[in-house]
Amino acid sequence: MAISAATKAATDALAVNRAPVSVGAQEVHRWMQSFTWDFEKNRTKYSTKYKMANDTKEQFKLIAKEYARMESVKDERQFGSLQDVLTRVDAANRVHPKWNESMKVISNFLEVGEYNAIAATGMLWDSATAPEQKNGYLGQVLDEIRHTNQCGYINYYFAKQGQDAAGHNDARRTRAIGPLWKGMKRVFSDGFISGDAVECSINLQLVGEACFTNPLIVAVTEWASANGDEMTPTVFLSIETDELRHMANGYQTVVSIANDAAASKYLNTDLNNAFWTQQKYFTPVLGMMFEYGSHFKVEPWVKTWNRWVYEDWGGIWIGRLGKYGVQSPASLRDAKKDAYWAHHDLFMIAYALWPTGFFRLSLPTAEEAEWYEANYPGWYDMYGKVYDEWRARGCEDPNSGFLPLQWFIENNHPIYIDRVSQVPFCPSYCKGASSLRVLEFNGKKHSFSDQWGERMWLSEPERYECQNIFEQYEGRELSDVIAEGHGLRSDGKTLISQPHTNKNGKLWTLDDIKKINCVFNDPLKAL
Amino acid sequence: MSIEVSGGRRGLTDPVLSAEIMAAIPDQPLETQRKMNYFMTPRGKRINEYEVLCCYTQPTPDWIPGGLDWGDWTQKFHGGRPSWSNESTEMRCSDWLKHRDPAFRWHALYVKDKAEEWRYTDRFLKAYSADGHVRSMDPVWRDEVLGDYLGAFGFSEYGLFNSHSSVVRDCLGDTLRMSSAMIGLDKVDNAQMIQMERTFLAKLVPGFPESTDIPKNEWTKGAIFKGSREVVQQIWQETYDWNEILFSGHMVYDPLFGQFVRREFFARLSSYYGDSLTPFFINQMQLYFSQTKGITTDMFHTCLAADEQFGAYNTRLMHAWADKWLPRTLTALKDFMGIFSKIPEIKGVSDKPAIEAALHRVFDDWKHDFADPIGYQVNTAVLIKTVLSGLK
Numbered sequence: 001m002a003i004s005a006a007t008k009a010a011t012d013a014l015a016v017n018r019a020p021v022s023v024g025a026q027e028v029h030r031w032m033q034s035f036t037w038d039f040e041k042n043r044t045k046y047s048t049k050y051k052m053a054n055d056t057k058e059q060f061k062l063i064a065k066e067y068a069r070m071e072s073v074k075d076e077r078q079f080g081s082l083q084d085v086l087t088r089v090d091a092a093n094r095v096h097p098k099w100n101e102s103m104k105v106i107s108n109f110l111e112v113g114e115y116n117a118i119a120a121t122g123m124l125w126d127s128a129t130a131p132e133q134k135n136g137y138l139g140q141v142l143d144e145i146r147h148t149n150q151c152g153y154i155n156y157y158f159a160k161q162g163q164d165a166a167g168h169n170d171a172r173r174t175r176a177i178g179p180l181w182k183g184m185k186r187v188f189s190d191g192f193i194s195g196d197a198v199e200c201s202i203n204l205q206l207v208g209e210a211c212f213t214n215p216l217i218v219a220v221t222e223w224a225s226a227n228g229d230e231m232t233p234t235v236f237l238s239i240e241t242d243e244l245r246h247m248a249n250g251y252q253t254v255v256s257i258a259n260d261a262a263a264s265k266y267l268n269t270d271l272n273n274a275f276w277t278q279q280k281y282f283t284p285v286l287g288m289m290f291e292y293g294s295h296f297k298v299e300p301w302v303k304t305w306n307r308w309v310y311e312d313w314g315g316i317w318i319g320r321l322g323k324y325g326v327q328s329p330a331s332l333r334d335a336k337k338d339a340y341w342a343h344h345d346l347f348m349i350a351y352a353l354w355p356t357g358f359f360r361l362s363l364p365t366a367e368e369a370e371w372y373e374a375n376y377p378g379w380y381d382m383y384g385k386v387y388d389e390w391r392a393r394g395c396e397d398p399n400s401g402f403l404p405l406q407w408f409i410e411n412n413h414p415i416y417i418d419r420v421s422q423v424p425f426c427p428s429y430c431k432g433a434s435s436l437r438v439l440e441f442n443g444k445k446h447s448f449s450d451q452w453g454e455r456m457w458l459s460e461p462e463r464y465e466c467q468n469i470f471e472q473y474e475g476r477e478l479s480d481v482i483a484e485g486h487g488l489r490s491d492g493k494t495l496i497s498q499p500h501t502n503k504n505g506k507l508w509t510l511d512d513i514k515k516i517n518c519v520f521n522d523p524l525k526a527l
Numbered sequence: 528m529s530i531e532v533s534g535g536r537r538g539l540t541d542p543v544l545s546a547e548i549m550a551a552i553p554d555q556p557l558e559t560q561r562k563m564n565y566f567m568t569p570r571g572k573r574i575n576e577y578e579v580l581c582c583y584t585q586p587t588p589d590w591i592p593g594g595l596d597w598g599d600w601t602q603k604f605h606g607g608r609p610s611w612s613n614e615s616t617e618m619r620c621s622d623w624l625k626h627r628d629p630a631f632r633w634h635a636l637y638v639k640d641k642a643e644e645w646r647y648t649d650r651f652l653k654a655y656s657a658d659g660h661v662r663s664m665d666p667v668w669r670d671e672v673l674g675d676y677l678g679a680f681g682f683s684e685y686g687l688f689n690s691h692s693s694v695v696r697d698c699l700g701d702t703l704r705m706s707s708a709m710i711g712l713d714k715v716d717n718a719q720m721i722q723m724e725r726t727f728l729a730k731l732v733p734g735f736p737e738s739t740d741i742p743k744n745e746w747t748k749g750a751i752f753k754g755s756r757e758v759v760q761q762i763w764q765e766t767y768d769w770n771e772i773l774f775s776g777h778m779v780y781d782p783l784f785g786q787f788v789r790r791e792f793f794a795r796l797s798s799y800y801g802d803s804l805t806p807f808f809i810n811q812m813q814l815y816f817s818q819t820k821g822i823t824t825d826m827f828h829t830c831l832a833a834d835e836q837f838g839a840y841n842t843r844l845m846h847a848w849a850d851k852w853l854p855r856t857l858t859a860l861k862d863f864m865g866i867f868s869k870i871p872e873i874k875g876v877s878d879k880p881a882i883e884a885a886l887h888r889v890f891d892d893w894k895h896d897f898a899d900p901i902g903y904q905v906n907t908a909v910l911i912k913t914v915l916s917g918l919k
């Protein structure tokens with residue numbers, strides 16, 4: 001054994017360099033691209049019509065350990081703030097009740113998006129061939145686990161510390177009852193994970209993250225803070241620091257397919273579909289959460305939307321991808337119209353169906369009505385006066401026997417569900433662009449509210465077969481549906497959902513609902 | 528006052544906003560049940576933070592056992608394949624959300640541990656280099672074994688890492704998904720640590736090749752890793768059932784081949800060749816191995832084999848999978864025996880009796896920890912004899 005030679009080699013080396021030496025993350029990362037090897041069956045398990053280039057690089061050049069270090073530093077800061085100063089000042093009990101309710105939905109629904117993004121980026125990690133690109137997606141897989149846990153932490157924190165734990169403490173079980181859930185699953189769940197892998201990346205990263213993450217995660221912190229909530233900014237801004245990596249992943253995905261012939265054929269169609277898919281839900285739901293789910297307003301949703309979605313994303317972000325043949329989606333114009341009225345239309349329906357929620361909703365106050373009218377002229381004549389009527393009929397009072405849903409029935413304004421987006425709409429009473437289209441396929445009727453979704457369905461009806469809540473609940477009595485979905489508080493009789501956040505108002509019980517004997521109908525059957 | 532507030536005024540600190548908010552807050556909390564996920568069955572006595580933050584985040588309908596949602600998927604794959612489905616695995620389970628990481632690590636706890644390992648690694652490397660420790664390393668061991676074969680083993684870890692991608696996509700539960708991503712990340716960490724060691728050596732020993740070329744050539748064309756390369760490729764790319772991927776990788780191949788290579792070859796022999804550097808890295812990999820073992824034995828033994836409704840069926844299926852993957856793993860080990868002819872023999876350390884004893888430790892551990900709990904019959908002596916036939 002040549003120990004002497006070994007000693008000599010290393011001794012010589014030490015003569016050259018005696019300083020303490022370590023290895024940086026970048027020095028390891030620069031070999032990443034060579035970690036894979038060719039073999040016959042090396043291919044993805046998830047087909048895509050595009051071909052991702054083998055030499056695709058990533059922008060955030062992390063290795064596993066450095067990733068952990070960076071995230072851990074952020075965690076310390078964030079959880080430190082939450083557990084220390086915010087708890088000491090009793091911050092969860094200094095949040096406006098309306099916003100406390102909104103966070104039941106926002107945090108939990110975002111959690112679903114984060115959670116599905118784990119699976120989505122798992123699929124992309126599989127379908128990418130370049131190790132660096134795989135590594136970028138891997139980082140995102142871990143980030144999305146982080147975000148899932150963080151969103152859960154918000155509900156956990158509000159449940160433990162706040163003024164109304166119901167809904168925060170069981171959103172994962174009760175969220176499936178109401179009219180907003182299935183639409184959320186389309187954009188945040190199935191839209192990310194079921195389809196051509198690149199199409200899913202476009203949904204998740206190019207649209208979901210690059211376009212709606214800004215309004216969702218950044219704007220929400222402004223609304224939160226105005227309404228006394230400092231927990232949400234603490235967590236969401238920490239989430240947002242990871243999102244840059246995700247947008248970069250989306251950008252790299254487009255770069256990786258840019259030279260593939262399929263890109264010039266399909267990319268813009270996929271982008272248009274993805275944009276419409278995401279906006280169809282987010283535009284009304286975010287607008288509704290912000291404006292109707294707050295007391296203090298930051299700015300009209302339409303302004304936020306125009307800035308983030310239309311100008312920043314549709315203009316700058318997509319513009320930057322222009323050199324790869326990416327065009328602004330054709331549906332952007334229609335979306336812009338939706339950004340003005342769609343959230344007002346949706347709130348009306350959501351409020352009418354309030355007993356199926358896992359949160360308390362409230363009608364606009366007089367000063368809010370003024371704010372709506374000032375920012376959305378014509379608001380009062382369409383919505384405000386109906387809310388006055390509902391209030392006069394006692395919609396907030398459990399003894400009134402009145403559910404606003406009855407108003408829709410009495411006035412012959414049926415509520416339908418769009419098959420593709422699963423978003424409810426009322427074609428005979430709305431200011432947004434929804435119009436009723438009904439098609440029959442395999443003996444089943446399907447309603448649609450816009451041409452973009454209808455087109456998606458026409459070309460691939462087998463992808464959009466999901467029954468909607470009216471088909472699911474048809475013939476069943478409302479209190480029965482609520483009880484089955486666990487929509488009750490811990491006393492076993494009071495509803496989690498309520499039609500007001502008035503601290504002196506009476507709370508509705510399951511019996512109050514039962515008395516009304518509201519039975520679900522499938523409006524498609526009447527056609 | 529106006530309800531539109533601008534200029535970043537905060538409801539918590541702005542006295543005017545705050546007064547209005549406080550006036551709206553109920554005098555008493557409206558709900559007394561403050562425990563999130565109160566409805567779930569905890570693994571231990573009470574619901575812990577990991578269970579609060581991870582459990583039931585999976586939004587599957589109730590026709591996938593464990594799910595709380597109803598109905599169909601809102602968008603499916605082209606052609607109508609569902610987002611998630613029971614058909615994605617041959618295993619059956621009465622509750623796909625039952626699995627727990629025995630260490631109850633959610634993301635923050637997982638990265639905190641790894642961040643500490645990274646900081647300590649950095650400090651260790653600095654001390655090791657300043658100390659001139661590398662002088663004691665046998666050059667054959669250093670240049671041939673670490674430069675070439677340790678580097679080649681990194682590809683096994685990297686391939687196994689990639690086998691987790693489709694598991695993370697397809698598996699049917701939240702805790703399963705998070706655990707799979709974490710044990711996957713540990714595998715790429717192993718591959719990166721191997722490259723880190725090689726880069727480190729290249730800094731200390733002029734002429735030591737840092738490039739992955741030689742190890743990659745060994746991995747793809749050499750005889751020593753031929754069997755393992757084939758198994759890794761099969762796990763990574765030929766296996767679609769996500770449970771089979773996890774089972775073949777973590778319940779058969781890695782506890783046998785991975786354990787022999789890491790613990791019985793590199794970690795054990797290195798000290799005899801004056802190498803105290805490699806054990807530093809291998810010990811981290813062994814920590815990950817033991818954490819992973821906790822996770823996958825929970826998946827396969829605690830959840831699937833013990834499932835009241837499907838346990839017997841699952842156990843039979845695990846036997847079939849073991850029958851399929853064990854012979855391939857034996858071939859991998861048999862091929863790996865070729866490495867002993869490449870190193871200077873040390874009596875009682877790298878001669879045949881010592882190798883046989885090392886194989887006994889690995890196979891006995893495997894029998895005890897992986898085969899016996901599912902009643903899988905193995906004759907370790909016969910298996911070891913097969914492996915030893917690869918000794919040149």
Ligand SMILES: [Fe+2]
Nearest residue numbers: 114143144147
């Ligand atoms: Fe995220």
Ligand SMILES: [Fe+2]
Nearest residue numbers: 117209243246
């Ligand atoms: Fe993300």
